[in-house]
Amino acid sequence: MERLSWTGALGPWLVPALEAALVALALAALAHPLALLAGYRLGPGPEAARSGPGRAARLTGGLLRLSLWALAAALAAFLIGGLLVPPEAKGILGRIATRLWPVWLSLGASFALVALFRRRLGLLGHLLGNPAGAVGLALVMFWVFAALFADQIAPFDPITDVIAGMKNKPPGTPLPAPEGTYGYYLLGGDALARDVFSRAVAGARVVLAIAPAATLFAFMVGITLGLPAGYLGGRLDLLLSFLANLVLAFPVILLFFLLVTPEIVAMGVPTYMAGALFLFPLIFLTILWNSRFRTRPPLRAALIGATLVLGGWLYAGLAWNADPFGVVSMPAGVLIVFVSVVFVNAPSVFRIVRGLTLDIRTRDYVAAAQTRGEGPWYIMLWEILPNARGPLLVDFCLRIGYTTILLGTLGFFGLGLAPESPDWGTSINAGRGLLQFVPFPPLVPAVAIMSLVLGMNLLADGLREESLRE
Amino acid sequence: MAGFIIRRLGVMALTALCMTFIVFLLTNLQPNLEKLAKTQAGARITDAEVASWIDRNGYGAPMLTRYGEWLGVLPAPLATDADGRAVGGRCLRGHPGLAADEVPRFCGVLQGDWGYSTKFRRPVTEVIAERLQRTGLLMAWAFATMVPLALIVGVLAGMREGSALDRGLSTLSIATTSTPEYVSGVIFVALFASSMVGLKWFTGSAKSAVEGATFQNFTLPVATVALYGMGYIARMTRASMAEVMTAQYIRTARLKGLSFRAVVLRHALRNALIAPFTVIMLQFPWLLTGVVIVEALFVYPGFGDALVQGAQNNDIDLLLAVSVVAVIVVLATQLLSDIGYALLNPRIRVA
Numbered sequence: 001m002e003r004l005s006w007t008g009a010l011g012p013w014l015v016p017a018l019e020a021a022l023v024a025l026a027l028a029a030l031a032h033p034l035a036l037l038a039g040y041r042l043g044p045g046p047e048a049a050r051s052g053p054g055r056a057a058r059l060t061g062g063l064l065r066l067s068l069w070a071l072a073a074a075l076a077a078f079l080i081g082g083l084l085v086p087p088e089a090k091g092i093l094g095r096i097a098t099r100l101w102p103v104w105l106s107l108g109a110s111f112a113l114v115a116l117f118r119r120r121l122g123l124l125g126h127l128l129g130n131p132a133g134a135v136g137l138a139l140v141m142f143w144v145f146a147a148l149f150a151d152q153i154a155p156f157d158p159i160t161d162v163i164a165g166m167k168n169k170p171p172g173t174p175l176p177a178p179e180g181t182y183g184y185y186l187l188g189g190d191a192l193a194r195d196v197f198s199r200a201v202a203g204a205r206v207v208l209a210i211a212p213a214a215t216l217f218a219f220m221v222g223i224t225l226g227l228p229a230g231y232l233g234g235r236l237d238l239l240l241s242f243l244a245n246l247v248l249a250f251p252v253i254l255l256f257f258l259l260v261t262p263e264i265v266a267m268g269v270p271t272y273m274a275g276a277l278f279l280f281p282l283i284f285l286t287i288l289w290n291s292r293f294r295t296r297p298p299l300r301a302a303l304i305g306a307t308l309v310l311g312g313w314l315y316a317g318l319a320w321n322a323d324p325f326g327v328v329s330m331p332a333g334v335l336i337v338f339v340s341v342v343f344v345n346a347p348s349v350f351r352i353v354r355g356l357t358l359d360i361r362t363r364d365y366v367a368a369a370q371t372r373g374e375g376p377w378y379i380m381l382w383e384i385l386p387n388a389r390g391p392l393l394v395d396f397c398l399r400i401g402y403t404t405i406l407l408g409t410l411g412f413f414g415l416g417l418a419p420e421s422p423d424w425g426t427s428i429n430a431g432r433g434l435l436q437f438v439p440f441p442p443l444v445p446a447v448a449i450m451s452l453v454l455g456m457n458l459l460a461d462g463l464r465e466e467s468l469r470e
Numbered sequence: 471m472a473g474f475i476i477r478r479l480g481v482m483a484l485t486a487l488c489m490t491f492i493v494f495l496l497t498n499l500q501p502n503l504e505k506l507a508k509t510q511a512g513a514r515i516t517d518a519e520v521a522s523w524i525d526r527n528g529y530g531a532p533m534l535t536r537y538g539e540w541l542g543v544l545p546a547p548l549a550t551d552a553d554g555r556a557v558g559g560r561c562l563r564g565h566p567g568l569a570a571d572e573v574p575r576f577c578g579v580l581q582g583d584w585g586y587s588t589k590f591r592r593p594v595t596e597v598i599a600e601r602l603q604r605t606g607l608l609m610a611w612a613f614a615t616m617v618p619l620a621l622i623v624g625v626l627a628g629m630r631e632g633s634a635l636d637r638g639l640s641t642l643s644i645a646t647t648s649t650p651e652y653v654s655g656v657i658f659v660a661l662f663a664s665s666m667v668g669l670k671w672f673t674g675s676a677k678s679a680v681e682g683a684t685f686q687n688f689t690l691p692v693a694t695v696a697l698y699g700m701g702y703i704a705r706m707t708r709a710s711m712a713e714v715m716t717a718q719y720i721r722t723a724r725l726k727g728l729s730f731r732a733v734v735l736r737h738a739l740r741n742a743l744i745a746p747f748t749v750i751m752l753q754f755p756w757l758l759t760g761v762v763i764v765e766a767l768f769v770y771p772g773f774g775d776a777l778v779q780g781a782q783n784n785d786i787d788l789l790l791a792v793s794v795v796a797v798i799v800v801l802a803t804q805l806l807s808d809i810g811y812a813l814l815n816p817r818i819r820v821a
Binding site: 029032033036061064132242245246249250251252253254257258259261262263264266267269401405408409412413425428432435436437439440442443446447449450453454456457458461 | 481485488489493496497499500501502505626633634635638640641644645647648649650652653656657659660663664665666674755758759762763766767774777778781784789792793796797800801804
């Protein structure tokens with residue numbers, strides 16, 4: 001078998017179309033700002049402001065839009081064409097598109113569902129009408145589904161499938177003896193002869209398992225400490241703010257190097273930190289139920305009991321690796337990475353929550369609740385927090401992206417996760433030595449990180465615009 | 471203003487003390503010291519020898535005492551043998567062979583003695599000075615490209631909120647903030663320095679930039695550092711510009727018949743640049759992470775590389791010195807940005 005080409009049988013038609021669209025886009029992108037600027041200079045006074053951009057600017061603007069659509073159409077044609085042509089005519093792109101079919105199916109289904117119930121979904125429904133938000137949502141959902149279906153998508157095992165003769169091979173290289181397995185390394189082989197494509201897909205699972213969960217924990221810590229700091233103020237606020245600023249003043253990279261060295265791990269510092277940080281969700285939920293259902297003791301007891309039993313079980317397993325049933329546990333490397341990411345993020349969340357609380361506590365409904373005789377924790381958790389949800393939601397999305405970047409940074413320096421772990425940062429680290437000669441092993445995970453973070457940032461941007469509009 | 475600065479300086483000093491103590495604590499834990507003893511005195515020494523090495527070289531005292539000695543506010547004890555010759559102690563590190571009475575009693579950071587790097591086998595001050603120079607060059611170029619570009623992009627995007635130009639530039643800014651240095655660096659090298667694309671315009675390593683930075687070997691590192699921070703500054707500038715453009719005095723200027731250009735350049739720009747100033751100052755600590763990544767990726771032996779080497783080789787004095795410098799830079803930029811903001815913005819009165 002010979003090496004696959006990128007585009008397969010579709011290439012001769014689609015590549016020129018793509019090139020034409022790209023050239024048109026570049027020309028329009030250059031011409032449009034110039035036309036706009038020229039239009040501004042010509043306008044002397046308020047009339048120009050009302051009449052809007054001139055004819056030249058309208059023309060280049062239209063061209064810009066048209067070439068963008070053409071580019072999108074050409075790319076979509078690659079995907080759909082790649083899916084539809086017979087297997088022997090498929091190029092690398094077509095084969096990748098085919099491997100990803102569960103993702104396309106679920107993406108289509110979920111977007112169809114959202115579009116169908118758009119009216120009833122509130123903010124999520126509005127997002128579809130916002131181009132940036134919709135693209136962001138699509139990118140994020142793409143990686144979520146890729147992580148979910150990683151086992152079906154990846155043709156090889158990301159860690160154990162080391163195939164002789166495939167070391168540092170370029171994309172589309174056929175296996176020397178493809179018996180009973182997939183015939184090609186679609187995006188080439190890495191320095192240990194593993195499949196780059198499979199590792200990138202499996203890496204999505206690692207990253208998406210850690211980043212959102214770590215962000216959630218950071219939010220629990222930040223909210224539990226930020227609400228009383230902002231609402232009660234005084235010495236508590238002074239102390240907590242000083243501590244938060246202390247952690248924030250550390251350059252992130254220094255903190256990582258200090259927390260994730262083998263000596264520190266040997267002293268058990270990450271475990272103690274996990275012991276402290278993982279308590280916060282428990283505290284948060286307990287206070288939440290207690291303040292809300294104080295007047296209904298049976299319900300309160302049931303909720304708090306359930307929280308403590310379930311949470312305590314998870315806590316023992318995750319933080320101390322002491323689950324009595326041996327079900328819940330966290331690998332040591334993952335725990336270290338998780339804890340350091342939570343620790344870095346929690347102070348910024350604290351500052352945001354504190355600032356929002358300081359703003360909201362002067363509102364009338366807070367005064368009304370105080371007059372009603374509600375306790376401070378009820379006011380903080382059930383009056384202030386729900387009204388701070390908009391900015392917090394936006395920050396949550398942004399922060400998942402930032403956490404992904406932090407995870408990549410840790411991996412890039414080989415801190416925390418095991419060296420054979422398929423996560424993107426570790427893969428970049430493994431491939432960067434030979435980057436100039438074998439670019440694909442680090443390039444693929446790099447593009448993966450970028451697209452996921454871009455998706456998160458676009459989603460956050462869309463959410464911010466839509467929530468401002470409401 | 472003076473009171474404000476003095477109060478800020480006080481908080482800063484307290485923060486610096488706390489931070490350096492934390493770093494000291496984390497780098498001087500027992501496993502670190504044992505590893506250090508083994509790398510310095512031989513890997514096969516017994517546990518008793520390790521303990522005596524630690525005691526003799528002044529690592530045996532309680533943590534707080536050692537921190538005071540490192541700071542230079544407590545005298546460091548000197549270990550002598552039966553003949554009264556100095557054999558070890560904090561002040562003897564890096565100067566072997568000094569007679570016992572020549573060894574200073576205090577030798578901490580305050581006395582200018584930053585210790586001895588076990589990795590580079592030179593005094594830490596020399597290593598740090600040399601590397602700060604190199605990183606300073608990188609940072610200066612990165613700032614010189616990043617700040618003007620970001621301000622232009624932000625002002626252009628923010629002067630007409632919601633226009634096509636705004637949308638395009640804002641998306642561009644979001645894209646750059648989503649591209650951390652290790653991603654953009656890898657993409658740049660793959661595009662412009664690898665045999666895959668074959669452009670080979672630049673070199674993929676900045677090692678030769680130590681002898682002299684040229685366009686060829688320094689462009690990619692500078693571009694990589696600048697790109698990630700650019701989007702953030704541009705977004706802040708855009709937000710600030712968009713807010714200024716809705717202000718009453720801008721409308722007044724338009725109504726009195728000034729051209730859009732004159733309004734933007736003469737009236738809006740100055741006020742719109744106050745907020746980004748703070749952001750630009752606060753980019754320094756962010757840039758440190760970027761610098762560490764870029765120096766690792768492009769093999770440039772600067773300050774960031776010293777951090778990595780210090781951490782990976784258990785070089786306690788070097789890592790401490792790097793941390794002190796980093797902490798001081800962070801705190802100083804915070805102070806400067808506060809003062810600058812108060813000075814630039816006439817609405818803020820500091821008592």
